[in-house]
Amino acid sequence: MPPLNRPLRLAVAIDGGAPQTASAFVDRAQLAERGAFDFVTLDDSLGQPAPGVARLDALAALARVAPTTDRIGLVPTVTTTHTEPFHVSTQVATLDWVSRGRAGWIVEVSATEAEARLVGRRPAAPAPELWHEAGEVVDVVTRLFDSWEDDAEIRDVATGRFVDRDKLHYVDFESATFSVRGPSIVPRPPQGHPVTVIDATPSHVRATAARYADVALIRTDDPDVARVARADLRERTRAWGREPDRLIVLASLPVDLDASADAVALAEFAASWHTDGVADGFHFRPRDPERDLRLLVDGTVPVLQHRGLARHFYPGATLREHLGLPRPANRYALAREASAR
Amino acid sequence: MTDTSGTPRTSRKSIHLAAHFPGVNNTTVWSASPRALGSQIDFASFTHLAQTAERGLFDFFFLAEGLRLREHQGRVHDLDVLGRPEAITVLSALAAVTERLGLAATVNATFNEPYELARRLASLDHLSGGRAAWNVVTSSDAFTGENFRRGGFLDRADRYTRAAEFVATARELWDSWPPGAERARAGAFAHHGHHFDIEGRFSVERGPQGHPVVIQAGDSSEGREFAAATADIVFTRHGTLEAGRQFYADVKGRLAAHGRRPEDLKIMPGVTFVLGDTAAEAQEKAAEIRHQQISPQTALLTLEQIWGVDLSRYDPDGPLPDIEPDYDAQLSQGRVRHADPRAVVASWRALAEEKGLSIRQTVIEATGRQSFIGTPAAVADEMDTFVQTDAADGFILIPHLTPGGLDDFVEQVVPLLQERGSFRTRYTGSTLRAHLGLAQPS
Numbered sequence: 001m002p003p004l005n006r007p008l009r010l011a012v013a014i015d016g017g018a019p020q021t022a023s024a025f026v027d028r029a030q031l032a033e034r035g036a037f038d039f040v041t042l043d044d045s046l047g048q049p050a051p052g053v054a055r056l057d058a059l060a061a062l063a064r065v066a067p068t069t070d071r072i073g074l075v076p077t078v079t080t081t082h083t084e085p086f087h088v089s090t091q092v093a094t095l096d097w098v099s100r101g102r103a104g105w106i107v108e109v110s111a112t113e114a115e116a117r118l119v120g121r122r123p124a125a126p127a128p129e130l131w132h133e134a135g136e137v138v139d140v141v142t143r144l145f146d147s148w149e150d151d152a153e154i155r156d157v158a159t160g161r162f163v164d165r166d167k168l169h170y171v172d173f174e175s176a177t178f179s180v181r182g183p184s185i186v187p188r189p190p191q192g193h194p195v196t197v198i199d200a201t202p203s204h205v206r207a208t209a210a211r212y213a214d215v216a217l218i219r220t221d222d223p224d225v226a227r228v229a230r231a232d233l234r235e236r237t238r239a240w241g242r243e244p245d246r247l248i249v250l251a252s253l254p255v256d257l258d259a260s261a262d263a264v265a266l267a268e269f270a271a272s273w274h275t276d277g278v279a280d281g282f283h284f285r286p287r288d289p290e291r292d293l294r295l296l297v298d299g300t301v302p303v304l305q306h307r308g309l310a311r312h313f314y315p316g317a318t319l320r321e322h323l324g325l326p327r328p329a330n331r332y333a334l335a336r337e338a339s340a341r
Numbered sequence: 342m343t344d345t346s347g348t349p350r351t352s353r354k355s356i357h358l359a360a361h362f363p364g365v366n367n368t369t370v371w372s373a374s375p376r377a378l379g380s381q382i383d384f385a386s387f388t389h390l391a392q393t394a395e396r397g398l399f400d401f402f403f404l405a406e407g408l409r410l411r412e413h414q415g416r417v418h419d420l421d422v423l424g425r426p427e428a429i430t431v432l433s434a435l436a437a438v439t440e441r442l443g444l445a446a447t448v449n450a451t452f453n454e455p456y457e458l459a460r461r462l463a464s465l466d467h468l469s470g471g472r473a474a475w476n477v478v479t480s481s482d483a484f485t486g487e488n489f490r491r492g493g494f495l496d497r498a499d500r501y502t503r504a505a506e507f508v509a510t511a512r513e514l515w516d517s518w519p520p521g522a523e524r525a526r527a528g529a530f531a532h533h534g535h536h537f538d539i540e541g542r543f544s545v546e547r548g549p550q551g552h553p554v555v556i557q558a559g560d561s562s563e564g565r566e567f568a569a570a571t572a573d574i575v576f577t578r579h580g581t582l583e584a585g586r587q588f589y590a591d592v593k594g595r596l597a598a599h600g601r602r603p604e605d606l607k608i609m610p611g612v613t614f615v616l617g618d619t620a621a622e623a624q625e626k627a628a629e630i631r632h633q634q635i636s637p638q639t640a641l642l643t644l645e646q647i648w649g650v651d652l653s654r655y656d657p658d659g660p661l662p663d664i665e666p667d668y669d670a671q672l673s674q675g676r677v678r679h680a681d682p683r684a685v686v687a688s689w690r691a692l693a694e695e696k697g698l699s700i701r702q703t704v705i706e707a708t709g710r711q712s713f714i715g716t717p718a719a720v721a722d723e724m725d726t727f728v729q730t731d732a733a734d735g736f737i738l739i740p741h742l743t744p745g746g747l748d749d750f751v752e753q754v755v756p757l758l759q760e761r762g763s764f765r766t767r768y769t770g771s772t773l774r775a776h777l778g779l780a781q782p783s
């Protein structure tokens with residue numbers, strides 16, 4: 001594999017540790033922004049993460065963080081199994097609006113019977129089935145993002161029309177488990193499509209990730225595992241007719257840093273992985289968010305910057321710009337233009 | 342003066358004020374004034390209006406909801422402002438740029454599940470330090486249902502039974518983390534009811550308000566009963582003094598049967614306002630605004646909704662059509678319907694004939710909903726009279742401009758209400774329950 005000449009992509013989880021409060025999330029996101037990380041993630045699940053452990057809705061929490069930060073991407077976990085796809089789409093689109101183009105979402109499923117009992121709408125299903133459905137949810141969610149063309153709002157006083165309804169589209173999506181008529185109630189978000197992230201560690205998730213994700217996470221600290229997973233994902237991406245470079249594969253690493261020396265060692269390790277083509281970048285998962293995040297920002301990132309691997313600042317404004325991902329064309333606009341030709 | 346429980350009242354009632362973000366309807370003027378040109382979707386608009394409301398010491402900021410774009414004659418309705426963010430997400434962001442203002446989200450009880458919604462509302466309560474409110478709406482039309490798994494199968498009669506069980510279930514979930522609970526049991530709940538059969542562990546710890554504030558909007562007898570049994574605030578459309586007093590007496594009168602006191606439920610009509618330096622100037626401005634709200638196209642479309650037939654060949658500046666309406670047709674989807682179209686047609690015809698009005702003029706006259714028009718002093722006076730004479734406990738103000746529509750009110754009317762001793766001069770509490778004088782649920 002040739003060495004990667006793309007800049008190293010860096011993300012960091014801000015969950016875990018001390019009680020979850022708005023001010024803790026704000027502090028951590030601001031710190032990560034000082035380190036010019038591409039994005040922060042916040043984990044979530046429908047039920048309690050562990051018996052007796054509370055958590056907040058991750059998307060709402062990162063919406064609370066949005067006005068307190070300027071550039072950093074905000075990527076909550078959003079579960080798709082029991083939530084209405086229409087609601088998922090309006091929530092993610094709104095996170096993009098309130099952050100002015102910095103939203104992403106980690107697509108997750110709820111596979112346990114305990115989670116199914118919280119909602120009581122349908123029994124638990126096997127994970128591969130749920131991931132197939134999650135792919136359909138991503139599909140309809142992005143269709144809903146496109147259901148307003150970017151220039152649908154016209155405010156034409158002469159004809160009294162606020163929108164050009166030829167630029168609003170019904171998505172008319174039907175799958176085995178849900179249907180959505182559309183259009184969305186939310187205009188197309190600033191990024192067109194907020195960034196879709198999928199944890200592709202389990203092999204049954206790979207097909208969905210290769211087809212729909214902008215960023216795939218592989219949880220491992222073994223470079224060979226990461227290398228093989230990345231090659232597999234790129235191959236599958238190509239098979240879906242997608243450009244493999246449009247899928248960014250991040251190694252998702254647990255970090256537990258005791259001292260500055262650890263932070264420097266982590267940078268050396270990350271640099272060597274990157275040079276060897278193991279991953280496009282890293283998603284760090286601190287064990288102790290306050291301590292580890294500080295060491296990452298003050299110790300690891302400067303070393304990577306010094307080596308020319310990590311950015312010193314944000315050249316763009318949106319998460320897609322940070323990641324070097326283009327703003328997607330609107331599928332309905334393309335179709336309309338094609339048929340007009 | 343006595344309050345509805347008969348106790349002599351020694352001090353003035355305090356007015357509660359809320360701000361409605363100018364939303365998806367023809368109240369919101371987007372076409373004329375340069376100040377109208379703000380975006381209905383950019384976060385800056387929400388920040389501006391919410392911060393203005395907080396500067397005015399308002400109780401809360403209110404967002405309506407619609408889960409499907411309205412249609413007319415089978416096509417998306419294109420004349421009004423369209424497109425809005427998802428409420429709980431935008432309010433979570435507003436929690437970062439405000440400190441005391443309550444944050445109220447309208448969320449439908451038909452197209453959501455208690456566990457998920459209770460979780461999101463409790464999260465908003467935490468993220469805002471105790472400022473969350475939920476306006477429970479119940480519309481269940483199949484048209485909106487086409488965007489959801491559930492579809493639109495709920496009967497009218499079932500809407501409020503589901504809503505009531507929904508709110509009760511949400512409260513069980515909010516209560517599932519008792520203070521000092523053993524960690525091993527924290528969040529445990531089981532609800533086996535008619536609409537919901539769920540159990541497990543709720544994942545959000547009890548929020549600062551215990552329960553987010555519950556608002557009800559809906560006017561049928563079932564709706565009023567639901568409000569009397571369940572809600573902390575009623576959002577009504579009864580914006581005139583007489584209708585307001587009747588509604589107020591009716592709803593407050595229903596509380597005792599549910600073991601509640603009149604002050605446990607605040608009645609807040611949604612009202613519009615127009616301010617001017619003189620009464621005449623305000624009236625002139627109001628007329629101009631009505632003209633902008635009812636464009637020639639909107640006038641025809643409004644008439645089509647009632648007539649049930651395509652009227653596009655009629656001149657909006659000409660007389661009402663003399664053709665027979667089709668009372669069974671449903672040209673519009675996603676709007677609240679007139680209960681009795683025959684009566685509406687008859688009264689509109691009589692109005693047009695009596696005053697010699699064109700289509701557009703008739704619609705302007707007949708659909709006028711402007712509540713308070715006058716000098717700031719006159720408006721303050723009238724609002725105060727409403728509240729002191731039990732036509733309302735306060736108001737949800739619906740400005741006609743985004744996002745600057747509240748600026749003048751806060752600068753000119755609020756100080757006058759404060760001078761009268763009818764409105765707070767500072768926030769005394771930090772939660773919405775505290776602003777409303779509502780008890781913390783035990």
Ligand SMILES: Cc1cc2nc3c(=O)[nH]c(=O)nc-3n(C[C@H](O)[C@H](O)[C@H](O)COP(=O)(O)O)c2cc1C
Binds near residue numbers: 449478479480611
């Ligand atoms: C003042 C007021 C505001 C309302 N706002 C909304 C809203 O934002 N979204 C919605 O779906 N329904 C809204 N509704 C509709 C009600 O939830 C309800 O469906 C409707 O009033 C019919 O119920 P009813 O028969 O009890 O009046 C509103 C109703 C009123 C009276």
